[in-house]
Amino acid sequence: MSLSRGHLIIKAAECKGCCLCIEACSVHVIKLSGRLNQMGYKTAEYTGEGCTGCGICFYTCPEPGAITVFKGWDKWENKALCPVCQLETNVYAARNGDEKNVCTRCLNPIS
Ligand code: SF4
Numbered sequence: 001m002s003l004s005r006g007h008l009i010i011k012a013a014e015c016k017g018c019c020l021c022i023e024a025c026s027v028h029v030i031k032l033s034g035r036l037n038q039m040g041y042k043t044a045e046y047t048g049e050g051c052t053g054c055g056i057c058f059y060t061c062p063e064p065g066a067i068t069v070f071k072g073w074d075k076w077e078n079k080a081l082c083p084v085c086q087l088e089t090n091v092y093a094a095r096n097g098d099e100k101n102v103c104t105r106c107l108n109p110i111s
């Protein structure tokens with residue numbers, strides 16, 4: 001089981017590479033990737049381990065929708081086949097009103 005209490009997805013298409021999330025993360029689990037997005041920005045990415053789920057990066061990022069933080073990752077066990085990823089992935093019940101499950105890899109809804 002992962003020791004991470006949180007999990008993080010950064011949408012490369014929304015990221016402007018400003019590094020505010022990298023500077024804000026107290027456990028240093030976000031880094032700049034070597035990849036450029038379609039706008040030519042070097043994008044931030046999760047290192048893959050150690051997120052506490054504090055949400056500071058989410059509140060720091062000036063780009064709406066760029067960062068999604070999943071809390072309680074160490075307790076999350078629901079899995080399903082994501083039709084987009086074509087992989088068995090963790091699913092998370094979105095609490096934004098429609099109560100749909102989302103793939104925690106690509107954020108697409110899973111029924
Ligand atoms: S939620 Fe907190 S610990 Fe996780 S990446 Fe963001 S700032 Fe770092």
Ligand code: SF4
Pocket residue numbers: 010014015016017018019020021022043044060061062063066067
């Ligand atoms: S704060 Fe947002 S826009 Fe800036 S590097 Fe992080 S994810 Fe990208």
